[in-house]
Amino acid sequence: MSGNTSQLQVDGKTVDMAIKSGSVGPSVIDIAKLYAQTGMFTYDPGFTSTASCESQITYIDGDAGILLYRGYPIEQLAEHGDFLETCYLLLEGELPTAAQKADFDYRVTRHTMVHEQMARFFHGFRRDAHPMAIMVASIGALSAFYHDSTDISDPHQRMIASMRMIAKVPTLAAMAYKYTVGQPFVYPLNSLDYTSNFLRMCFAVPAEEYKVNPVLSRALDRIFILHADHEQNASTSTVRLAGSSGANPFACIAAGTACLWGPAHGGANEAALKMLEEIGSVDNIPKYIAKAKDKNDPFRLMGFGHRVYKNYDPRAKIMQKTTHEVLNELGIKDDPLLDVAVELERIALSDEYFIEKKLYPNIDFYSGITLKAMGFPTSMFTVLFTLARTVGWIAQWKEMIEDPSQRIGRPRQLYTGAPQRDYTPIGRR
Numbered sequence: 228m229s230g231n232t233s234q235l236q237v238d239g240k241t242v243d244m245a246i247k248s249g250s251v252g253p254s255v256i257d258i259a260k261l262y263a264q265t266g267m268f269t270y271d272p273g274f275t276s277t278a279s280c281e282s283q284i285t286y287i288d289g290d291a292g293i294l295l296y297r298g299y300p301i302e303q304l305a306e307h308g309d310f311l312e313t314c315y316l317l318l319e320g321e322l323p324t325a326a327q328k329a330d331f332d333y334r335v336t337r338h339t340m341v342h343e344q345m346a347r348f349f350h351g352f353r354r355d356a357h358p359m360a361i362m363v364a365s366i367g368a369l370s371a372f373y374h375d376s377t378d379i380s381d382p383h384q385r386m387i388a389s390m391r392m393i394a395k396v397p398t399l400a401a402m403a404y405k406y407t408v409g410q411p412f413v414y415p416l417n418s419l420d421y422t423s424n425f426l427r428m429c430f431a432v433p434a435e436e437y438k439v440n441p442v443l444s445r446a447l448d449r450i451f452i453l454h455a456d457h458e459q460n461a462s463t464s465t466v467r468l469a470g471s472s473g474a475n476p477f478a479c480i481a482a483g484t485a486c487l488w489g490p491a492h493g494g495a496n497e498a499a500l501k502m503l504e505e506i507g508s509v510d511n512i513p514k515y516i517a518k519a520k521d522k523n524d525p526f527r528l529m530g531f532g533h534r535v536y537k538n539y540d541p542r543a544k545i546m547q548k549t550t551h552e553v554l555n556e557l558g559i560k561d562d563p564l565l566d567v568a569v570e571l572e573r574i575a576l577s578d579e580y581f582i583e584k585k586l587y588p589n590i591d592f593y594s595g596i597t598l599k600a601m602g603f604p605t606s607m608f609t610v611l612f613t614l615a616r617t618v619g620w621i622a623q624w625k626e627m628i629e630d631p632s633q634r635i636g637r638p639r640q641l642y643t644g645a646p647q648r649d650y651t652p653i654g655r656r
Contacts (some may be wrong), residue, residue, distance in 0.1 A: 237265045240345040243302050251286060264404045268473040268639040275288045278459075280467065283628070285458045296456060297321070298484035304546045310451040310615075311335060311421050314393055317622040332421075338394035339424065341413035345399075349406050353431075356508050356612045358403040363434030364397045366392075367481035377475035377617055378629055389621045395534045396480075396617045397421070400610045407606070422448040425614070430602060442556040443601055446549045447611075450594060453542040453635045454612055456619025458535075460495070463485040467619040468636040476624060484613050493616075499530030500595035500605055512570055520580055530592030531575055533583065539587045546593035547572075553597050568596055577588060 233256050235242045242264050245257040255278045262268055271277045294301040297316050304313055304652040308322075313325045315331050348368055352361055369391070370377055376388035399468060402412050405428075413428045423439040426447065431437030457463070466483040470476070487493035506515050518526040533540055556566060572588050575581040598608055627633050 230606070231271070233554075234435055235261075235265075237267065240265070244497075252288065255377065262639075266354060270641050270642070270655065274464075276636075278638075279464060280459065280627065281632075282459070282623070282626060283320065284626060285382055285456045285619070287535055289533070289537050290537040292369065292536055294457070294541050301453065301541055302545060302628070303480050305449050305452045308452070309420070309422075310448045310455070312619040313452045313455050318389060318625065319617055334654050335394045335421065336392055336415075336424075336573065337415075337582070338391050339367075339398050341395050341398050341402075345402075346412060347509060348438050351404055354407070354409065354476040356407065358407055358606050359484070359613070361403040362610055362613055362631055363404065363481055363485045363488070365403070366484055367497045369395065370475050370477035373435060376479070379470075379473060380473065380606070381552045385476070385625060385628065389625065390479070392477070392480055393618055396614050397425040398428065400607075400614050401425060403610060404429050404603075404607055416438050420448075421476075422451065440556065442552060446597065447601065449549050450597065451615040452616035453545060453590060456616070460492070462616065463620060463623050464623050469531050469588065469629055471636040473635075474542070476621070477623055480617060480620050483616070487613055487616065493612040494597070495529065496591035496612075497605045497608045499591045500599060501565070502529040502607075503567050503596070506567050506571075509566050512567065516574060516578075520571045528571070531571075531581070531588055533587075533589045534586070537585050538587065540589040542590040543588050546590050546597070547588075548598065550593045550600075559600055559601055562600075564596060565598075568592065 231246050233244045233246055235244060240260070244261070246254050247253040247257055249268060258269055269277070286298075287293065296313065297320055299316065301320070304316070311332050312323060312328060314335075315328065321585050345365065345368070348365065349361065352364075373391060374392060375382045378384045378573070398415055405412050411433060413431045413433075415428060419439065421428060423441075423444045426439050427437050454461065459467075462483040465486040466479045469479040469482040474482075483654055490498055508514060515526065515528070518524045519528045554560070554562070559565065572592070575586060575588055581587070595605070595608060596610060599605070603611065
């Protein structure tokens with residue numbers, strides 16, 4: 228590399244490619260014209276070395292364990308702000324003033340109800356339907372109820388659609404939970420803050436008054452902040468790819484929700500909790516540690532290490548503190564799963580095998596324990612992730628739509644199938 232260009236030798240031909248630098252992080256080589264100049268594509272399974280877009284929303288330094296939302300460290304936002312303030316930041320690029328925050332909160336709060344016909348839509352599902360199946364369908368169905376906010380070329384309609392999804396996805400999530408446990412839907416209450424309202428919609432019943440525990444509400448609000456966005460992950464890339472075709476915003480977020488459902492993505496905290504349940508007690512840990520170290524054993528420790536973070540996940544540090552706050556508030560001190568988790572954490576931070584391979588506890592390791600303690604079944608864990616990530620998806624979708632260089636996504640391939648051949652009539656095969 229020399230100056231602001233990189234040179235590639237292909238079949239005796241020299242190709243010059245520009246080097247682009249971001250505000251922080253590694254520079255990138257612009258290969259947009261590589262095919263036109265060489266007749267070749269690059270090969271990058273999983274796109275691990277490919278920047279698919281230019282973005283100003285989220286920055287991750289996996290080696291240093293840094294996560295920034297619009298430049299602000301995640302630790303500061305989780306400690307000092309609330310989820311709706313984070314939503315405003317991700318959407319608008321700056322933290323709101325007091326007046327802007329009050330206006331934003333007001334508008335979100337008064338969009339939380341969903342069309343009453345949505346209740347009948349829910350009753351079309353089997354009573355034992357997975358809540359994520361309901362979420363994929365119901366978020367996509369919003370486009371059938373709100374035709375006045377599906378024109379992506381209209382900035383006002385984009386804004387309305389964004390507000391509607393931030394406000395209504397918690398209502399849909401609570402309805403999905405209530406439906407699967409056979410309880411009546413609980414309507415939102417405008418006097419409550421965003422997260423307290425969600426807890427009430429999930430756990431209140433008509434037979435008695437429900438009082439929101441402020442410690443649990445603050446903890447869940449912090450969980451939402453930690454999950455709000457995470458750069459160009461699988462579900463966010465899915466939203467952008469769907470949006471690049473001009474699909475309406477509700478369909479794009481439904482596509483992201485479907486991707487998030489995968490156990491390697493949004494289902495990781497559920498998998499971590501199931502692993503703790505499989506280990507069962509502290510006495511069994513040495514056996515499972517040995518299994519994890521055995522490359523021939525299929526067992527894998529879930530909730531340790533991360534595709535991006537090669538240091539301690541900054542969200543995990545905050546989540547660890549939040550977990551203990553919730554357990555102390557609820558008086559849970561003798562939970563065997565917590566005992567297993569604490570001992571596994573100690574081992575991971577001191578054992579040479581884990582340190583060498585950088586298998587630090589990640590956010591999924593702690594969040595599953597916390598959500599279980601709050602009373603959410605494991606089937607709801609990814610639903611809560613969907614609720615939190617909706618704003619990140621919307622911010623990324625909005626940025627893509629407003630980018631003048633945006634084109635429909637069209638990854639290329641390395642074809643390894645049969646070359647051209649002639650059709651053979653069935654009688655001669």
